Amino acid sequence: xxxxxxPRTLDxxxxxxxxxxxxxxxxxxxRDGYLAAYYQARRTGTAPAELVIIDSDRYNSANxxxxxxVTRGAKLxxxxxxxxxxxxxxxxxxxxxPVLALNQVDGELPPSAxxxxxxxxxxxxxxxxxxxxxxxxxxxxxxxxxxEGAWGNKMDKALRENWQALGGSTADxxxxxGQDDYSAGVKAGLGxxxxxxxxxxxxxxxxxNVEFTPRRxxxxxxxxxxxxxxxxxxxxxPLLAFLYACALPVYATSxxxxxxxDARDKDLxxxxxxxxxxxxxxxxxxxxAIAADKxxxxxxxxxxxxxxxxxxxxFVQFQAGPDALLKGDTGLLTMNPQLxxxxxxxxxxxxxxxLRAAR
Numbered sequence: 001x002x003x004x005x006x007p008r009t010l011d012x013x014x015x016x017x018x019x020x021x022x023x024x025x026x027x028x029x030x031r032d033g034y035l036a037a038y039y040q041a042r043r044t045g046t047a048p049a050e051l052v053i054i055d056s057d058r059y060n061s062a063n064x065x066x067x068x069x070v071t072r073g074a075k076l077x078x079x080x081x082x083x084x085x086x087x088x089x090x091x092x093x094x095x096x097x098p099v100l101a102l103n104q105v106d107g108e109l110p111p112s113a114x115x116x117x118x119x120x121x122x123x124x125x126x127x128x129x130x131x132x133x134x135x136x137x138x139x140x141x142x143x144x145x146x147x148e149g150a151w152g153n154k155m156d157k158a159l160r161e162n163w164q165a166l167g168g169s170t171a172d173x174x175x176x177x178g179q180d181d182y183s184a185g186v187k188a189g190l191g192x193x194x195x196x197x198x199x200x201x202x203x204x205x206x207x208x209n210v211e212f213t214p215r216r217x218x219x220x221x222x223x224x225x226x227x228x229x230x231x232x233x234x235x236x237x238p239l240l241a242f243l244y245a246c247a248l249p250v251y252a253t254s255x256x257x258x259x260x261x262d263a264r265d266k267d268l269x270x271x272x273x274x275x276x277x278x279x280x281x282x283x284x285x286x287x288x289a290i291a292a293d294k295x296x297x298x299x300x301x302x303x304x305x306x307x308x309x310x311x312x313x314x315f316v317q318f319q320a321g322p323d324a325l326l327k328g329d330t331g332l333l334t335m336n337p338q339l340x341x342x343x344x345x346x347x348x349x350x351x352x353x354x355l356r357a358a359r
Contacts, residue, residue: 012050014069016079019055029298033305036286056080062088119341126253127158129274135166139222143189144173146226155226186239191217216244223250230258234267259299266353274345278303278329280357303329
């Protein structure tokens with residue numbers, strides 16, 4: 001069931017974000033989204049009587065900043081933002097005021113007297129969803145292109161777990177470290193390198209040059225392209241077409257797109273992905289309110305802030321169980337038994353260098 005439309009109000013809420021230091025741009029983007037939703041609610045009389053904004057970077061630890069919020073009378077704390085700060089707060093005993101944390105930590109949290117709900121833009125949720133989209137479109141045998149390193153390991157694991165659970169199989173996994181070996185990684189995954197090796201063998205056997213067009217392997221019907229960022233995606237997607245894989249559907253997570261329109265994204269045309277409803281125009285009133293004041297470089301964090309306000313407003317109802325749903329700007333939101341908010345994003349596709357909702 002969807003949550004009731006009229007939220008309950010809280011007397012005082014503390015917004016705990018890094019507003020100075022290295023994470024200040026991210027913290028301010030979350031704050032801007034939150035405040036846009038907060039002032040929208042004030043016009044309808046449903047906002048908290050008082051909002052306290054605390055710069056977490058001005059304290060020695062997340063726990064110190066949290067205690068400041070409690071001292072100032074907060075009945076709910078929204079934040080902190082970084083994974084390390086959430087971990088610090090999550091393992092602090094004796095929390096008396098519930099927390100809506102804006103990141104997610106690994107593993108189970110120790111018991112506490114008050115709830116700590118974790119809400120983040122976890123990319124693993126997206127890896128699960130692109131597996132479902134590809135399988136739903138009829139794909140069964142995949143090539144996974146992934147970067148080396150911790151992020152690639154995490155995304156590859158999340159993707160393959162769901163892909164195999166659905167009934168899909170993985171023909172190959174090809175890794176790359178950076179732009180110097182994009183071509184080698186794609187060639188290896190598509191079997192182009194093996195095809196070229198066969199040409200050399202035939203040439204040596206016949207002792208003469210032969211006309212030859214490399215062929216990609218024919219046992220694939222989908223490519224999962226786990227690009228870490230827009231430039232990486234814009235390099236990999238054309239490579240796939242150049243190396244004879246233009247007919248294969250390609251799926252990616254939202255990390256393939258910066259969130260800011262760019263003419264260079266024409267290189268992503270026909271790419272399938274999942275992304276936030278916010279980037280498909282789900283809340284133009286809030287987006288216009290934010291864009292009126294500044295050049296917006298972090299639209300996804302604006303959406304995180306806006307949905308943090310929505311979740312805060314329905315905090316009690318949302319803890320009722322997994323049947324509670326909230327249509328947000330970061331996706332369709334539910335909560336699992338570990339008090340982690342999970343997101344179902346919108347299917348999207350690049351067309352004419354623009355991200356568009358999939359039809």
